[in-house]
Amino acid sequence: MLELAGATVRFGARAALDAIGLDVAEHEIVSVLGPSGSGKSTLLRVVAGLQALDAGRVCLDGRDLGGVPAHKRGVGLMFQDHQLFPQRDVGGNVAFGLRMHGAPRGEQASRVRELLELVGLPGAASRPVGELSGGEQQRVALARALAPRPRLLMLDEPLGQLDRSLRERLVVELRQLFGELGTTVLAVTHDQGEAFALADRVVVMRDGRIAQSGTPLEVWQRPADAFVARFLGFDNVVEATVSGEAADTPWGKLPVPQGSRQGAGTLLVRPAGVRLVDRADGLRCTVAARTFRGTHVAVQLQPDGAPRLEAACALRDAPAPGDVVGVAFDAAEIAVLGGPGGA
Amino acid sequence: MAVPVAFFAVFFAYPVAAIVARGLKTDGQWRSGRIADVLTQSDIRHVLWFTTWQALASTALTLLIALPGAYVFARFDFRGKQVLRAVVTVPFVLPTVVVGTAFLALVGRGGLLDELWGVRLDTTVWAILLAHVFFNYAVVVRTVGGLWSQLDPRQEEAARMLGASRFAAWRKVTLPALSPAVAAAALMVFLFTFTSFGVVQILGGPTFSTLEVEIYRQTSQIFDLATAAVLTLIQFAAVGAILAVHAGTVRRRETALRLVAPETTARRPRGAGQWALLGGVLASVAVLLVLPLGVLVQRSLDTPGGHGFAYYRALASDDGGAFLVAPVTAIGTSLEYALAATAIAVVIGGLAAAALTRRDAGRLVRGFDALLMLPLGVSAVTVGFGFLVALDEPPLDLRSSWILVPLAQALVGVPFVVRTMLPVLRAVDGRLREAAAVLGASPWRVWREVDLPMVRRALLIAAGFAFAVSLGEFGATVFIARPDNPTLPVAVARLLGRAGDLNYGQAMALSTILMVVCAVALLLLERVRTDRTGEF
Numbered sequence: 001m002l003e004l005a006g007a008t009v010r011f012g013a014r015a016a017l018d019a020i021g022l023d024v025a026e027h028e029i030v031s032v033l034g035p036s037g038s039g040k041s042t043l044l045r046v047v048a049g050l051q052a053l054d055a056g057r058v059c060l061d062g063r064d065l066g067g068v069p070a071h072k073r074g075v076g077l078m079f080q081d082h083q084l085f086p087q088r089d090v091g092g093n094v095a096f097g098l099r100m101h102g103a104p105r106g107e108q109a110s111r112v113r114e115l116l117e118l119v120g121l122p123g124a125a126s127r128p129v130g131e132l133s134g135g136e137q138q139r140v141a142l143a144r145a146l147a148p149r150p151r152l153l154m155l156d157e158p159l160g161q162l163d164r165s166l167r168e169r170l171v172v173e174l175r176q177l178f179g180e181l182g183t184t185v186l187a188v189t190h191d192q193g194e195a196f197a198l199a200d201r202v203v204v205m206r207d208g209r210i211a212q213s214g215t216p217l218e219v220w221q222r223p224a225d226a227f228v229a230r231f232l233g234f235d236n237v238v239e240a241t242v243s244g245e246a247a248d249t250p251w252g253k254l255p256v257p258q259g260s261r262q263g264a265g266t267l268l269v270r271p272a273g274v275r276l277v278d279r280a281d282g283l284r285c286t287v288a289a290r291t292f293r294g295t296h297v298a299v300q301l302q303p304d305g306a307p308r309l310e311a312a313c314a315l316r317d318a319p320a321p322g323d324v325v326g327v328a329f330d331a332a333e334i335a336v337l338g339g340p341g342g343a
Numbered sequence: 344m345a346v347p348v349a350f351f352a353v354f355f356a357y358p359v360a361a362i363v364a365r366g367l368k369t370d371g372q373w374r375s376g377r378i379a380d381v382l383t384q385s386d387i388r389h390v391l392w393f394t395t396w397q398a399l400a401s402t403a404l405t406l407l408i409a410l411p412g413a414y415v416f417a418r419f420d421f422r423g424k425q426v427l428r429a430v431v432t433v434p435f436v437l438p439t440v441v442v443g444t445a446f447l448a449l450v451g452r453g454g455l456l457d458e459l460w461g462v463r464l465d466t467t468v469w470a471i472l473l474a475h476v477f478f479n480y481a482v483v484v485r486t487v488g489g490l491w492s493q494l495d496p497r498q499e500e501a502a503r504m505l506g507a508s509r510f511a512a513w514r515k516v517t518l519p520a521l522s523p524a525v526a527a528a529a530l531m532v533f534l535f536t537f538t539s540f541g542v543v544q545i546l547g548g549p550t551f552s553t554l555e556v557e558i559y560r561q562t563s564q565i566f567d568l569a570t571a572a573v574l575t576l577i578q579f580a581a582v583g584a585i586l587a588v589h590a591g592t593v594r595r596r597e598t599a600l601r602l603v604a605p606e607t608t609a610r611r612p613r614g615a616g617q618w619a620l621l622g623g624v625l626a627s628v629a630v631l632l633v634l635p636l637g638v639l640v641q642r643s644l645d646t647p648g649g650h651g652f653a654y655y656r657a658l659a660s661d662d663g664g665a666f667l668v669a670p671v672t673a674i675g676t677s678l679e680y681a682l683a684a685t686a687i688a689v690v691i692g693g694l695a696a697a698a699l700t701r702r703d704a705g706r707l708v709r710g711f712d713a714l715l716m717l718p719l720g721v722s723a724v725t726v727g728f729g730f731l732v733a734l735d736e737p738p739l740d741l742r743s744s745w746i747l748v749p750l751a752q753a754l755v756g757v758p759f760v761v762r763t764m765l766p767v768l769r770a771v772d773g774r775l776r777e778a779a780a781v782l783g784a785s786p787w788r789v790w791r792e793v794d795l796p797m798v799r800r801a802l803l804i805a806a807g808f809a810f811a812v813s814l815g816e817f818g819a820t821v822f823i824a825r826p827d828n829p830t831l832p833v834a835v836a837r838l839l840g841r842a843g844d845l846n847y848g849q850a851m852a853l854s855t856i857l858m859v860v861c862a863v864a865l866l867l868l869e870r871v872r873t874d875r876t877g878e879f
Contacts, residue, residue: 079777083777145782
């Protein structure tokens with residue numbers, strides 16, 4: 001439904017978007033994931049018509065949006081910090097888009113009621129927006145964006161400023177809501193947890209280009225390259241030479257899954273694939289630090305003359321800092337990534 | 344954007360250019376040699392010298408007296424602070440003629456000090472300097488105090504935790520943050536005093552003359568247009584330089600400072616030192632700002648037959664002298680003109696401010712920002728005379744039209760409107776406009792739905808300032824107001840120019856009325872004032 005082809009935006013010499021091609025299908029929820037400065041917000045602004053393209057085009061339902069001003073595009077955008085109109089109450093904010101589209105008063109009122117109920121704020125129409133909590137503001141912003149029934153709803157860091165527990169609850173609610181409404185959604189976020197929980201498809205951006213696109217599971221299991229792997233929070237990424245079912249790494253010879261790409265490449269070892277064994281067996285490491293992570297303990301291991309390794313241990317098995325342990329590797333948690341390593 | 348540009352081109356640039364051309368062009372030839380001729384005349388050099396040093400002295404004196412005031416207003420919480428803040432602002436919107444008259448009543452011949460101690464200052468430069476302090480006190484308090492009250496005191500606390508003494512913390516943390524505002528205020532004061540007209544015209548006597556007064560004298564009394572044109576150019580260049588420096592300091596002031604709500608930084612004074620400071624500031628406000636106005640009112644009531652309203656009653660009668668009408672009709676004329684001028688200034692200034700806030704505003708447009716300040720500094724006398732010279736031919740034959748006066752007054756009002764509106768418009772989060780656009784609002788709807796509700800108060804305040812400034816405008820109006828339709832300041836000046844107690848008393852009475860109108864307009868504004876409304 002939404003198609004971007006060769007979309008390019010330059011700020012001076014720097015390309016904020018570098019020939020982006022992206023399709024979003026009807027009813028699909030796509031999350032664009034990337035560090036700050038990767039161009040993901042610019043992507044939304046381009047689609048919304050708030051930022052002009054230097055090259056390429058944006059089409060919605062097959063219609064080229066070039067030259068169509070923001071207010072005539074019929075897309076919705078929920079801003080990062082909501083941008084509720086401070087001098088209007090909740091109802092006035094939600095009704096704004098309807099008024100702009102010339103909806104009759106009666107219809108406005110019933111639609112506002114309906115939407116506030118939908119986002120879980122029934123009867124809040126006459127409250128001033130200044131009194132709302134962060135979570136409530138987020139809901140009002142969502143109701144406001146949904147009210148004119150946009151063809152495409154875009155969310156810019158929708159849950160960015162909320163605290164963790166609220167965020168985790170809202171992301172589930174959002175996914176459910178969009179599923180029920182059949183809304184097509186394009187969201188950007190820098191939080192991989194949020195992106196994975198919300199989206200049908202995740203697009204990882206780097207320096208104005210798309211680094212990887214796929215289902216959350218695909219991206220999580222097989223990051224396209226070292227950058228994506230590190231961005232997803234994996235630290236055990238090294239250069240390796242693969243031959244057969246083994247790889248030469250600074251940590252010694254590591255087993256790799258069957259059918260891995262051969263030759264020089266980048267290797268990802270998920271923390272769960274680093275098993276602690278008796279110090280006499282496996283790679284000899286000193287425990288440098290450990291961090292409690294709720295369900296497990298992340299243990300930082302320092303091998304002699306090699307980069308640090310992170311291991312995930314059950315709580316009761318976790319060694320103390322200074323302990324010397326042995327490390328063995330599990331082929332199922334190791335992936336050979338495409339592209340050159342480093343990053 | 345096109346409308347304000349056209350307005351300034353036709354009603355500012357064109358008349359000024361016309362008058363300069365009239366002075367410097369003979370038989371179609373530019374005679375730039377005249378500039379050198381004029382500059383070598385010793386009396387002209389004397390005027391230049393006096394204009395500069397009195398402006399410097401006025402600026403220094405104003406800073407000296409007003410900076411403690413700025414501190415007190417920013418950091419202390421005391422009863423009656425709101426009222427006092429309004430009181431110190433009243434002088435700024437008072438017509439120069441009223442201020443001149445008030446100081447005449449205080450320090451002039453037969454003035455209060457003369458009666459009490461036989462002290463007369465009207466023949467010394469002190470009268471002018473004190474009147475300039477009176478005028479510009481509010482500029483410093485508002486510009487510097489406004490910023491000072493929003494500086495986070497915790498920054499100083501952080502410095503003290505790192506081992507700085509109280510004074511060192513102030514010097515290293517607060518002063519650098521404050522200095523651009525001090526510089527900006529000083530430049531504004533310098534600009535206003537450098538181009539001072541009404542005050543010097545009334546208090547300067549034959550001895551003291553600023554450039555602006557000299558331009559007036561050369562134009563209207565000696566009819567030496569060439570000299571006037573040269574002086575206009577000199578003043579133009581000086582004002583341009585001042586404004587360029589000012590624009591620089593404003594830009595520096597916009598560097599990121601941690602600002603907090605002013606209510607959170609003020610506290611009750613503590614200890615003898617702080618109470619003494621507060622007392623000192625209150626005393627200086629009483630002596631310098633309140634006393635002259637009080638004396639003015641008292642003089643207007645002090646008739647030969649005891650205190651009474653005789654002078655006010657005299658205003659209503661035709662005196663057949665310098666006036667063709669009773670002076671009291673000047674009140675109605677003034678109000679009509681000022682209202683029309685306000686409407687023009689708000690429309691032009693509002694359009695300009697809106698254009699200047701657009702995100703895609705280019706360099707050219709930003710330059711226009713500084714250009715809009717020019718009418719504040721360029722000789723009003725020149726503008727007034729330029730109107731007469733330039734706008735007398737079809738299609739722009741306005742010489743006999745009443746709109747001429749409001750047009751000239753609006754020129755002075757526009758900078759105030761722009762200065763008041765710009766900070767507020769710039770403070771509107773651009774993404775709020777984008778949010779409205781994405782929801783389907785056209786650019787015009789965005790302005791109406793997002794900008795207007797936020798700037799409504801600022802607009803009101805801008806209108807008030809424009810009104811007060813138009814009401815008090817003297818330099819240009821004195822040329823173009825027709826004898827049968829004088830405005831209040833013009834009528835006051837004419838009354839002062841004539842001998843006799845009755846005329847003097849009537850001038851005092853008329854000044855009092857003018858002061859009351861301005862003060863009421865301002866006090867109404869203080870009720871709607873927000874803290875983010877610019878420099879004035």
